[in-house]
Amino acid sequence: MSIHLEQEVADFSERRMRLATAITDYADWLDRQHGIDAERTLRLADTASSLRQDKLVVAFVAEFSRGKTELINALFFADHGQRLLPSDAGRTTMCPTELFSSPDDAPSLSLLPIETRRREESLARLRHMPIEWCRVSLDPTDPRQLQESLKKLTETKAMPAVDAIELGLWNSDDASERHQLRPDGTVEVPAWRYAMVNYPHPLLQAGLTILDTPGLNALGTEPELTLSVIPNAHAVMFLLATDTGVTRSDLEIWQKHVHRHANYHVAVLNKIDMLWDELKSDAEVQATIERQAEEAARVLKLPRSRVFTVSAQKALAASIRGDGALRVRSGIESLEYLLAHQVIPARRDMLYHAVSREVMSLLDESRLDLSARLKRSSDELIQLTQLSGKNREMIEQSRAALQKEKDSYDATASQFRATRKMVQAQGEHLLSYLSEDTLSAICKNGREALEGSWTTRGLTSGIRQLSGQMSERIMQASQLADNMLDALDQAYIRFHRLHRLPKMQVPRLDLGAYRNRLDALSRETEAFCKDPANLLLEKRFMIRRFYAGLAEEARKAFNLARMEAERWLRIALDPIMTRIREHKQYLDTRLASLQRILENMGTLHGRMAQIKQEIGTLRHEKTELARIAEQLTV
Ligand SMILES: Nc1nc2c(ncn2[C@@H]2O[C@H](COP(=O)(O)OP(=O)(O)OP(=O)(O)O)[C@@H](O)[C@H]2O)c(=O)[nH]1
Numbered sequence: 001m002s003i004h005l006e007q008e009v010a011d012f013s014e015r016r017m018r019l020a021t022a023i024t025d026y027a028d029w030l031d032r033q034h035g036i037d038a039e040r041t042l043r044l045a046d047t048a049s050s051l052r053q054d055k056l057v058v059a060f061v062a063e064f065s066r067g068k069t070e071l072i073n074a075l076f077f078a079d080h081g082q083r084l085l086p087s088d089a090g091r092t093t094m095c096p097t098e099l100f101s102s103p104d105d106a107p108s109l110s111l112l113p114i115e116t117r118r119r120e121e122s123l124a125r126l127r128h129m130p131i132e133w134c135r136v137s138l139d140p141t142d143p144r145q146l147q148e149s150l151k152k153l154t155e156t157k158a159m160p161a162v163d164a165i166e167l168g169l170w171n172s173d174d175a176s177e178r179h180q181l182r183p184d185g186t187v188e189v190p191a192w193r194y195a196m197v198n199y200p201h202p203l204l205q206a207g208l209t210i211l212d213t214p215g216l217n218a219l220g221t222e223p224e225l226t227l228s229v230i231p232n233a234h235a236v237m238f239l240l241a242t243d244t245g246v247t248r249s250d251l252e253i254w255q256k257h258v259h260r261h262a263n264y265h266v267a268v269l270n271k272i273d274m275l276w277d278e279l280k281s282d283a284e285v286q287a288t289i290e291r292q293a294e295e296a297a298r299v300l301k302l303p304r305s306r307v308f309t310v311s312a313q314k315a316l317a318a319s320i321r322g323d324g325a326l327r328v329r330s331g332i333e334s335l336e337y338l339l340a341h342q343v344i345p346a347r348r349d350m351l352y353h354a355v356s357r358e359v360m361s362l363l364d365e366s367r368l369d370l371s372a373r374l375k376r377s378s379d380e381l382i383q384l385t386q387l388s389g390k391n392r393e394m395i396e397q398s399r400a401a402l403q404k405e406k407d408s409y410d411a412t413a414s415q416f417r418a419t420r421k422m423v424q425a426q427g428e429h430l431l432s433y434l435s436e437d438t439l440s441a442i443c444k445n446g447r448e449a450l451e452g453s454w455t456t457r458g459l460t461s462g463i464r465q466l467s468g469q470m471s472e473r474i475m476q477a478s479q480l481a482d483n484m485l486d487a488l489d490q491a492y493i494r495f496h497r498l499h500r501l502p503k504m505q506v507p508r509l510d511l512g513a514y515r516n517r518l519d520a521l522s523r524e525t526e527a528f529c530k531d532p533a534n535l536l537l538e539k540r541f542m543i544r545r546f547y548a549g550l551a552e553e554a555r556k557a558f559n560l561a562r563m564e565a566e567r568w569l570r571i572a573l574d575p576i577m578t579r580i581r582e583h584k585q586y587l588d589t590r591l592a593s594l595q596r597i598l599e600n601m602g603t604l605h606g607r608m609a610q611i612k613q614e615i616g617t618l619r620h621e622k623t624e625l626a627r628i629a630e631q632l633t634v
Pocket residue numbers: 062063064065066067068069070071086087088089090091092093094213214215270271272273274310311312313314
């Protein structure tokens with residue numbers, strides 16, 4: 001593991017924690033202010049805790065035996081002085097394997113039995129059902145035990161062919177697979193469906209998650225990998241090997257699972273050591289490697305700069321033996337550099353951008369509020385200073401003027417009550433478009449449309465209907481939100497114009513991302529249905545699985561849209577209400593204090609001292625807020 005990588009990951013983790021602390025400080029600050037609703041504080045606490053738990057996911061995807069596991073060993077585990085994860089000729093890693101570190105649990109290997117494929121629950125749900133997993137404790141101080149335990153990742157078992165067909169693990173129509181059938185009617189299938197390795201490695205502890213995947217066969221049969229896990233990885237490394245070049249199945253994986261889906265991806269041409277030839281000069285060897293890399297770039301339609309040439313095996317051996325020259329020759333450093341200086345900073349910037357945009361807009365509002373409160377207090381102080389030493393009549397005049405202002409404010413506020421009622425009713429209506437019941441009804445319709453027609457054609461129309469209906473609801477909700485916003489805006493402008501309440505800009509409810517996600521799922525289905533492999537064969541099982549995977553993703557998008565709408569409703573209404581209420585309180589307090597002064601002129605100086613103290617506290621809060629804002633931007 002290079003210094004660059006370790007440093008960058010540690011730095012990222014430290015900045016993430018600092019940002020989370022600044023957000024928690026801000027939540028505490030808000031908590032101290034009177035009149036601010038608890039919703040915001042809670043939401044900020046959520047943001048801070050998800051920041052603390054954020055994971056940077058790097059996935060390794062390729063056909064079997066291209067050296068994914070060897071590369072993971074070389075990049076992340078070379079300092080163990082051995083090959084930690086099993087890597088061997090032929091099919092080795094039998095199930096998708098996630099490596100991460102969770103400080104709350106003891107180091108362990110958790111394995112999900114392959115039979116769970118029969119179950120309806122998605123992988124995402126099964127993750128939260130510990131009872132379904134087999135757990136093996138890992139001892140990080142005992143390399144032999146580690147290596148032995150991790151061999152489980154390569155386990156297979158015999159399964160009756162009928163079951164294997166039902167689970168989509170074996171295809172009797174495929175000539176290349178037919179020979180796997182044994183005389184006793186069984187075929188060999190992976191023993192596990194998914195593996196999670198919780199291991200206290202410094203990079204994993206700092207928030208890195210690595211996903212090792214098996215070759216094409218396993219990728220294709222687990223739609224959730226294609227639809228969710230791989231697309232959600234922050235970077236995908238696609239491996240090729242010099243001894244095979246770009247084969248048809250490499251290309252299939254690239255097109256189906258990487259190119260279209262992954263956010264950020266590069267190709268890694270591995271096993272360059274196989275081209276090292278002592279009878280050739282370095283320049284000649286280099287030229288051969290370069291030709292292969294260019295060819296790979298051309299076939300994958302990638303810029304040459306996104307194709308990396310390495311020897312994972314030599315990199316691992318060099319690190320174990322401490323052979324610096326071999327390590328350089330292996331090319332591994334360019335990949336470490338890529339992770340350290342591109343992948344990690346890109347994730348960091350994205351996270352910062354998203355979080356600080358949200359938190360900063362709240363913070364700006366707090367600043368405006370604070371300035372308004374400061375101004376009101378100093379206005380009152382000025383007025384009282386002017387009144388001190390004046391007669392009762394003058395004070396009576398001020399009180400009458402203030403009473404007039406308050407009456408006029410009350411009139412505006414009571415007009416606003418009607419708007420508020422209407423907007424609240426619309427808000428409930430809006431949530432009903434996105435409710436759990438609406439979702440269940442849509443899913444039920446979708447399933448009914450498909451029942452009895454588990455064909456690719458049925459699937460296309462089923463998913464089209466599902467995503468169409470969800471999109472429609474999301475659109476209706478957005479339109480309603482726009483109307484509500486207009487009504488609120490107009491009402492609030494009156495407060496601003498007539499009563500000088502600070503300006504406020506409530507953001508629009510933007511659900512575009514979720515509609516796009518639904519559109520993308522429809523496109524995904526069309527691609528799946530056009531794929532000859534899925535058309536020709538009897539693939540009811542696969543279609544069911546695929547539908548379940550898609551419906552799960554669609555559900556997720558819809559649920560997220562609802563959460564966003566709920567959040568929006570709070571930020572649209574609550575701050576406005578708070579401001580209106582606060583201003584009323586302010587007018588009431590001032591009136592009451594003038595009244596007291598009229599009753600007893602001696603209280604004037606006492607009130608002035610009180611306001612001075614208030615101003616002092618507000619100034620202090622302002623400094624604290626400025627400090628938090630600074631922490632949020634570094
Ligand atoms: N010569 C050479 N062999 C390599 C290199 N990288 C990996 N190998 C070998 O290739 C074989 C496959 O490597 P793995 O790491 O198991 O490949 P994989 O992509 O994880 O394969 P699956 O787990 O089956 O999907 C092993 O025997 C490795 O030792 C390399 O850079 N050079």
